[in-house]
Amino acid sequence: MLEFMRSLLFVPGNNPGMVQNAAVFGSDAVILDLEDAVSLQEKDTARFLVVEALQTVDYHKCGIVVRINPLEYNGGADIAAVVPAAPDALLVPKVQSAADIQAVAAQVSAHEKPGQPEVKIIALIETPRGLAEAYAIASADKRVIALALGAEDYTAALGAKRTRDGLEILGARTTLLNAAAAAGIPAIDTPFTDINDEEGLRKDLALAKQLGFKGKLSIHPRQIEIIHEELNPSKEEIRWAERVVAVIRQAEQDGVGAISLDGKMIDAPIVLRARQVLKVADVLQGREV
Amino acid sequence: MAKLLKPAQAGTLESGDIMVTIVPAGAGAGVSIDLESIVLLQYGPAIQRTVEEVFKTAGIEDATIRLVDRGALDCTIRARLKAAIFRAGASEGGEHNA
Numbered sequence: 001m002l003e004f005m006r007s008l009l010f011v012p013g014n015n016p017g018m019v020q021n022a023a024v025f026g027s028d029a030v031i032l033d034l035e036d037a038v039s040l041q042e043k044d045t046a047r048f049l050v051v052e053a054l055q056t057v058d059y060h061k062c063g064i065v066v067r068i069n070p071l072e073y074n075g076g077a078d079i080a081a082v083v084p085a086a087p088d089a090l091l092v093p094k095v096q097s098a099a100d101i102q103a104v105a106a107q108v109s110a111h112e113k114p115g116q117p118e119v120k121i122i123a124l125i126e127t128p129r130g131l132a133e134a135y136a137i138a139s140a141d142k143r144v145i146a147l148a149l150g151a152e153d154y155t156a157a158l159g160a161k162r163t164r165d166g167l168e169i170l171g172a173r174t175t176l177l178n179a180a181a182a183a184g185i186p187a188i189d190t191p192f193t194d195i196n197d198e199e200g201l202r203k204d205l206a207l208a209k210q211l212g213f214k215g216k217l218s219i220h221p222r223q224i225e226i227i228h229e230e231l232n233p234s235k236e237e238i239r240w241a242e243r244v245v246a247v248i249r250q251a252e253q254d255g256v257g258a259i260s261l262d263g264k265m266i267d268a269p270i271v272l273r274a275r276q277v278l279k280v281a282d283v284l285q286g287r288e289v
Numbered sequence: 290m291a292k293l294l295k296p297a298q299a300g301t302l303e304s305g306d307i308m309v310t311i312v313p314a315g316a317g318a319g320v321s322i323d324l325e326s327i328v329l330l331q332y333g334p335a336i337q338r339t340v341e342e343v344f345k346t347a348g349i350e351d352a353t354i355r356l357v358d359r360g361a362l363d364c365t366i367r368a369r370l371k372a373a374i375f376r377a378g379a380s381e382g383g384e385h386n387a
Contacts, residue, residue: 015303015308016303016305016306016361016362016368017303017305018335018367019302020305020362020364020365044372044375044376045299045300045369045372048299048368048369048372048375049364049365049368049369049372050366051368052364052365052371053364053368056362056363057364058362124310124341195374
């Protein structure tokens with residue numbers, strides 16, 4: 001189940017050991033990858049392996065996402081095979097338009113078995129055109145539960161070099177975030193690809209959190225704990241949120257309109273943010289993070 | 290009843306995987322299984338049963354099957370068998386959930 005999407009770990013779909021052990025690393029979701037991590041000649045065997053794993057492996061609380069191939073590269077076969085095995089969501093790569101999502105959603109709908117939970121869609125935006133269409137994509141179908149950014153293909157298309165500080169994708173990040181927020185769904189950040197650079201990953205996560213990302217794609221298990229540490233609400237944030245909620249309750253009891261905390265005005269958006277922080281903190285409490 | 294059209298292979302020799310090779314056999318030859326496994330003593334009969342079940346479900350009555358097992362779980366064995374049958378031309382791509 002996709003209760004949280006702080007961390008989504010890519011696992012090659014044709015590697016039995018990794019597919020069956022994917023949940024042990026503690027990520028909120030695993031992405032069983034049928035696309036880039038699988039060579040062209042092994043697409044069929046990977047599909048069979050992922051389907052069998054979905055039907056038999058216990059992934060416990062870990063959400064199960066399958067990255068399918070684009071429809072023009074036999075993604076329809078992936079959908080036909082995988083959807084009846086009931087993953088939580090499909091990660092659809094290289095989405096360029098609302099029509100792309102609608103085409104996938106129609107095929108998903110056609111292959112769902114009666115009574116199975118609705119298979120959701122996470123749209124991976126990794127082209128300039130996809131970014132330009134991000135809001136239309138995010139609101140194209142009710143199955144779409146998140147937008148995710150794939151910055152490697154995107155910067156390649158721009159002709160920009162990927163750097164450690166990520167300045168070249170700042171515009172893409174904020175554009176994606178705005179589109180997702182406008183559609184009322186979360187945005188998931190691009191992977192940090194240097195698996196040996198922990199400090200760089202932490203800085204990247206701090207920026208992503210500051211911008212508004214709720215989760216991050218990951219390409220290596222060792223990144224998961226760091227992602228959770230950086231994206232979880234800090235003790236200070238939780239304390240602040242508790243104080244905001246306490247102040248607003250008191251103001252409601254007293255019938256006071258305008259209120260402040262530490263000299264700063266508390267209005268509806270502040271209260272909303274505080275409640276969001278507490279909601280996440282509540283769910284995380286008692287759960288191994 | 291389905292028929293294998295050509296020899297086919299699926300899987301790898303990596304740890305946790307199984308390499309499946311299947312070859313069509315003449316009508317009435319039956320299914321013959323040659324299994325090499327690092328866990329043969331403990332799991333050999335279970336693997337054999339899985340192979341027979343998958344082939345029976347696929348409706349294949351005649352085949353020569355060679356398996357080199359590197360400690361694959363049952364779901365991996367099933368996946369590799371089904372992939373090999375698919376590659377041998379005896380099943381359609383949509384029959385993953387059979």
